Amino acid sequence: MAVVYTVIIAIPLFILIIGGSEYLSNSLIESLALEAQRTVRDQRTYMETMIDQMERLESVIGSDYTLLHFFLFSTPEDTGTIVENLLYHTKALERILFAQPMIYKVHLFIENPIVPERWPLVFREDRIKNKNFPRWIFNYENHIISDVALQIEPAVYLTSELQLNKRHVGILQIGVRMEEFAPFAYNHPTMRGTMEQGTRLDALPEGRTVVMAGSNFFVQPNMLEEGLLNYLQKEYPKETAGYFRYRFRANEYLVAFARIPRLDLALIHYRSMKTIVASLTLIRLGASMILLASILLMFGFIHMATQRLFSRLFVIMNGLRAVRDGNLQVSLSVEGHDEVAEMATIFTAMVAQINTLLEETKQEHELVAQTQIRAMQNQINAHFLYNALESIKMQAEVYDQADVVQSLTLLGRLMRYALRLRDARVPLHQEIDYIQDYIQFLNIRNDYRITLLVDPLGPYQNLEIPKLLIQPIVENAVKHGIEPRGEDTTISITVTEKDSCIWIEVQDTGIGMSPERLAAVRLALEKGNPLQDSSGGVGLQNIQERLWFFFGHPYCLEIESAMGVGTVVRIPLPASGSKEHIERIE
Numbered sequence: 001m002a003v004v005y006t007v008i009i010a011i012p013l014f015i016l017i018i019g020g021s022e023y024l025s026n027s028l029i030e031s032l033a034l035e036a037q038r039t040v041r042d043q044r045t046y047m048e049t050m051i052d053q054m055e056r057l058e059s060v061i062g063s064d065y066t067l068l069h070f071f072l073f074s075t076p077e078d079t080g081t082i083v084e085n086l087l088y089h090t091k092a093l094e095r096i097l098f099a100q101p102m103i104y105k106v107h108l109f110i111e112n113p114i115v116p117e118r119w120p121l122v123f124r125e126d127r128i129k130n131k132n133f134p135r136w137i138f139n140y141e142n143h144i145i146s147d148v149a150l151q152i153e154p155a156v157y158l159t160s161e162l163q164l165n166k167r168h169v170g171i172l173q174i175g176v177r178m179e180e181f182a183p184f185a186y187n188h189p190t191m192r193g194t195m196e197q198g199t200r201l202d203a204l205p206e207g208r209t210v211v212m213a214g215s216n217f218f219v220q221p222n223m224l225e226e227g228l229l230n231y232l233q234k235e236y237p238k239e240t241a242g243y244f245r246y247r248f249r250a251n252e253y254l255v256a257f258a259r260i261p262r263l264d265l266a267l268i269h270y271r272s273m274k275t276i277v278a279s280l281t282l283i284r285l286g287a288s289m290i291l292l293a294s295i296l297l298m299f300g301f302i303h304m305a306t307q308r309l310f311s312r313l314f315v316i317m318n319g320l321r322a323v324r325d326g327n328l329q330v331s332l333s334v335e336g337h338d339e340v341a342e343m344a345t346i347f348t349a350m351v352a353q354i355n356t357l358l359e360e361t362k363q364e365h366e367l368v369a370q371t372q373i374r375a376m377q378n379q380i381n382a383h384f385l386y387n388a389l390e391s392i393k394m395q396a397e398v399y400d401q402a403d404v405v406q407s408l409t410l411l412g413r414l415m416r417y418a419l420r421l422r423d424a425r426v427p428l429h430q431e432i433d434y435i436q437d438y439i440q441f442l443n444i445r446n447d448y449r450i451t452l453l454v455d456p457l458g459p460y461q462n463l464e465i466p467k468l469l470i471q472p473i474v475e476n477a478v479k480h481g482i483e484p485r486g487e488d489t490t491i492s493i494t495v496t497e498k499d500s501c502i503w504i505e506v507q508d509t510g511i512g513m514s515p516e517r518l519a520a521v522r523l524a525l526e527k528g529n530p531l532q533d534s535s536g537g538v539g540l541q542n543i544q545e546r547l548w549f550f551f552g553h554p555y556c557l558e559i560e561s562a563m564g565v566g567t568v569v570r571i572p573l574p575a576s577g578s579k580e581h582i583e584r585i586e
Contacts, residue, residue, distance in 0.1 A: 140154065185210055434471060482508060
């Protein structure tokens with residue numbers, strides 16, 4: 001047996017090594033791809049931040065009405081004022097530039113010849129030979145100040161026209177050094193010098209990033225492997241961001257990219273996968289050796305485990321046989337914390353649950369039997385009571401006793417409704433009519449008046465409910481809430497639908513209940529236990545039992561009450577299928 005189990009386990013483990021190594025390979029590649037994508041995404045965010053910084057500076061200068069007005073409308077008669085204003089505005093610009101340390105150059109080329117130049121900020125516009133600058137230009141060397149190559153650094157320039165009320169004022173240029181605009185393309189030591197094309201990428205395991213403008217590389221194109229360079233220039237992906245794998249000869253690379261559409265730029269970040277491939281090879285070899293060494297140990301452990309397992313399974317089997325023979329008092333105890341011990345615990349709980357269900361079934365049958373007995377008693381006495389009431393009514397009519405006739409008529413209708421045996425369910429409007437007759441009958445008897453307010457039933461008037469579901473609640477409200485007060489009051493009945501339930505709400509304005517009494521009633525209904533005294537709640541408990549019997553335990557009465565304010569009782573019913581439930585009970 002142990003040999004069979006060992007073989008059964010060993011074969012899947014060999015398959016698991018193959019699948020696991022493949023999964024690990026994909027996971028490592030996915031992790032590398034996520035890291036590369038995160039790197040290029042951070043780099044793109046940095047470049048977009050620089051772009052935003054340059055455009056904000058452009059907006060600040062281009063919206064400075066005082067500065068533009070000074071450049072446009074200065075005249076030869078204002079020589080002294082021009083110099084003062086020029087010094088003032090250039091100092092203001094210098095302060096702005098001091099707060100923007102990443103800005104390399106800001107040049108204002110002013111068309112008005114009256115405004116003198118103030119290097120390195122303000123120049124005459126005629127110094128620009130070619131005014132057809134694109135809005136963004138990269139790797140541009142601006143020789144406006146000096147022709148000495150060592151004093152000029154390649155930069156990214158933003159060029160825009162300065163206007164005031166649609167009148168040309170001049171040209172604005174804002175520059176950022178290339179090494180500050182895209183530092184990640186220059187930050188590796190080997191990238192600050194020169195590298196021959198085709199340098200092995202696995203020499204830089206952290207990867208490299210180059211910047212591509214359109215189909216041209218403007219930052220270190222010689223850092224790309226030749227095949228990858230050709231591939232990007234011809235078949236660059238059209239997506240905004242992503243990654244792909246590129247294989248060239250014996251090497252494979254992972255390339256992540258991200259575009260900056262407003263500048264037609266793309267960041268290309270690439271890494272060699274040679275290290276991952278080597279690591280996976282070592283992992284597979286090591287896993288195979290460990291598996292082979294573990295098979296012998298596995299055989300011994302399986303032999304011991306099967307012996308221990310079967311000995312405890314026999315305990316559970318004996319318990320099953322005892323239940324089969326009718327013993328429902330079985331309780332198993334198996335040592336340990338594994339599945340077998342859990343199975344024994346579940347078995348014991350299942351037997352206890354069976355006992356509970358049998359007890360509940362017994363109670364339900366007792367409830368049905370009691371109901372049937374009451375129904376038989378009512379059936380025996382109903383005919384006699386109807387005839388007696390009719391005789392008394394005829395005598396009252398003979399002696400012209402209108403109040404007595406009305407009382408007997410109401411009482412007859414109440415008894416016919418209550419004693420009609422064939423109807424286990426009734427439409428909601430019939431139950432409401434019965435309650436209205438009941439309240440009218442009470443108003444004849446009492447020296448105060450109870451007003452019944454019923455919201456329009458609308459689509460719920462033909463809703464079939466268990467018979468005498470609402471009347472006991474109204475009777476409790478009268479007996480325990482309204483009679484002790486002895487004043488004119490109201491009882492309202494509303495029907496709403498919420499959370500797949502139809503809620504029938506009965507609210508009175510009686511004396512209410514204390515918090516302690518309310519808690520006791522709620523606890524008694526929740527536990528299904530009789531209340532400790534007979535001062536109320538009998539009708540509620542009967543209704544709760546019928547709800548559980550017809551619809552199940554999720555349907556529970558809700559009660560709210562406050563002393564001197566009144567009591568609210570809510571009855572939940574299924575939004576659909578109530579008829580099906582009641583017919584099943586019948």
